[in-house]
Amino acid sequence: MIIAVDVGYGFTKALNEYQRSVVFPSLVAPGQDRSLEGIFGAGQSGLDCLHVRVNGQEFFVGELAWRGGMGASFTLEAWKIGHQNTQVLLATAAALLLPVGVATIHLATGLPYEDYRHQRQPMEEMLKAFRAEVEFLGGPLTGEGRTVRFHQITVFPQAAGAVYASLDTQTLAQVAGSGRLISVVDVGYKTTDVVTFEAGHTFRLRPDLSGTVDQGISDLERRLLAVFTEKTGRRLDPARAGRLLEEGGIELGGRFLDLREEISRTREALAGLIRDKVRTIWRDQGEFIWRVYLVGGGCVYLAEALQNLHPAMHLVEDAQFANARGFLAVARRRERGLAGTR
Numbered sequence: 136m137i138i139a140v141d142v143g144y145g146f147t148k149a150l151n152e153y154q155r156s157v158v159f160p161s162l163v164a165p166g167q168d169r170s171l172e173g174i175f176g177a178g179q180s181g182l183d184c185l186h187v188r189v190n191g192q193e194f195f196v197g198e199l200a201w202r203g204g205m206g207a208s209f210t211l212e213a214w215k216i217g218h219q220n221t222q223v224l225l226a227t228a229a230a231l232l233l234p235v236g237v238a239t240i241h242l243a244t245g246l247p248y249e250d251y252r253h254q255r256q257p258m259e260e261m262l263k264a265f266r267a268e269v270e271f272l273g274g275p276l277t278g279e280g281r282t283v284r285f286h287q288i289t290v291f292p293q294a295a296g297a298v299y300a301s302l303d304t305q306t307l308a309q310v311a312g313s314g315r316l317i318s319v320v321d322v323g324y325k326t327t328d329v330v331t332f333e334a335g336h337t338f339r340l341r342p343d344l345s346g347t348v349d350q351g352i353s354d355l356e357r358r359l360l361a362v363f364t365e366k367t368g369r370r371l372d373p374a375r376a377g378r379l380l381e382e383g384g385i386e387l388g389g390r391f392l393d394l395r396e397e398i399s400r401t402r403e404a405l406a407g408l409i410r411d412k413v414r415t416i417w418r419d420q421g422e423f424i425w426r427v428y429l430v431g432g433g434c435v436y437l438a439e440a441l442q443n444l445h446p447a448m449h450l451v452e453d454a455q456f457a458n459a460r461g462f463l464a465v466a467r468r469r470e471r472g473l474a475g476t477r
Contacts, residue, residue: 137470139462140228141293142221145324145352145377146432147197149228150459152467157231158180158455159197160326162374163220164207166193166272179273186273188224198229199273200374202449207374216258230281231274241287241429243466245458246330249347251292262288280366289466294321294328294430295340296461301428310334318344320413320444321458322433323351327409329416331424344420348412350405352433356380356410358401362394380436383424406440413444421445 143161150156159182166186183198194200202208215221229240241434242262246254267283298319302310310317313334321328331344348437354378363371363379367387371379377384383395414421427445432452442448451457 136233136237136239137241137243137463137466138229138232138461139466140225141245141462142215142224142228142460143203143324143432143458144215145453147224147228148432148456148459149232150436150456152231152331152463155232156456156459157228158375159183159185159228160201160236161224162197162200162207163218163223163410164195164203166195166202167203171331180275182274182397184273185227186271187223187227187230188270188332189223189267189299191268193272194223196223201378209373216254216261216394222265222267224426225265226269226283229283230267230269233281233283235279236281238272238284239286239291240284241466241470242285243289243291245291245293245296245462247323247326247346248292248294248330251290255290258290259288262333263292289462289469291462291465292328292330293323293458294319294330295332297321297430297451297457298330298428298466299336299464300457300460301430301449307344310425313425315426316344316423317426318424318445319428319430320415320441321430321436322431322441324432325349325351325353327351327431327433331417334425341448344417344424346416347408350382350409350412352436355398355405355436358405359394359398362397362401363392366392389451402436402440406437409437410441411445428457430454444462 139150141148145161146158147161148158185196185199187194187196195203223382262285266286269283270280271277315334316331318331319335327348327350329346331341332338333341358374359379360371384391384393426447426449428449428451430451432455
């Protein structure tokens with residue numbers, strides 16, 4: 136069973152080889168008793184009610200961590216592979232997509248482009264030793280449990296994986312051997328990855344036209360939190376910033392604090408900064424790039440503002456899942472290759 140998991144700084148996205156998928160915020164909080172919720176008829180079976188016990192310790196995950204947890208947290212650490220939150224998010228996502236009775240998991244996952252070189256080996260070592268007993272106390276699998284162990288591991292650079300999800304068979308045939316340049320711009324929560332390929336008989340990475348921009352949706356959220364403080368004199372829990380951005384404001388004292396104008400201005404400013412830095416990575420080769428694919432969860436907020444990044448810009452369908460789909464495609468190719476050598 137291949138399961139592709141993209142543990143992003145903002146959202147965790149996962150997909151299995153049967154095309155079942157889940158997505159939830161990358162938030163974790165200590166778990167606690169929720170028996171009172173049932174009194175008011177609250178549902179317990181949605182992804183917004185992920186209450187898990189992982190190796191004997193209880194956690195609220197995703198939306199529930201924000202809504203009902205004490206001290207919901209997320210990590211922006213560059214070295215996040217050993218962080219408890221990452222392991223809980225990975226275990227939860229894999230368990231949700233693991234059918235009953237399946238014990239063999241081929242995990243396909245990735246790292247930001249500039250972290251890949253230094254973190255791939257430690258990540259693979261951590262994943263080889265990974266074992267999680269996951270019990271669902273809330274969510275779609277309430278009352279069920281899964282054992283999560285990875286028998287095979289594929290770790291691939293983010294954005295590089297997304298190119299496999301961005302190009303259909305016809306386009307691949309069209310560009311094969313052409314020498315054309317194709318770039319993937321992956322707008323994430325913390326950073327924006329730029330990965331450029333040259334289409335020979337195989338796709339050849341162009342490191343000279345690839346890199347990472349240290350801006351993403353978290354910059355937009357930070358600015359909104361500052362605006363909220365300026366307007367109200369209060370501080371807002373950073374874990375609530377995503378909801379603030381999604382809803383365009385917040386109910387406060389019985390009135391709606393409208394921040395849509397500030398969101399629009401900040402979005403344009405952030406898109407301009409990302410655009411300038413991406414073009415710096417491309418240097419004077421930008422006009423020679425045949426096609427640019429825009430992927431990543433940040434596209435929800437920045438795709439329109441980034442349309443003038445390049446004349447041949449294409450927004451990938453379901454851009455938030457592009458990396459997960461790419462990881463899955465890479466893992467399938469690897470399994471076919473291994474099968475062919477037996």
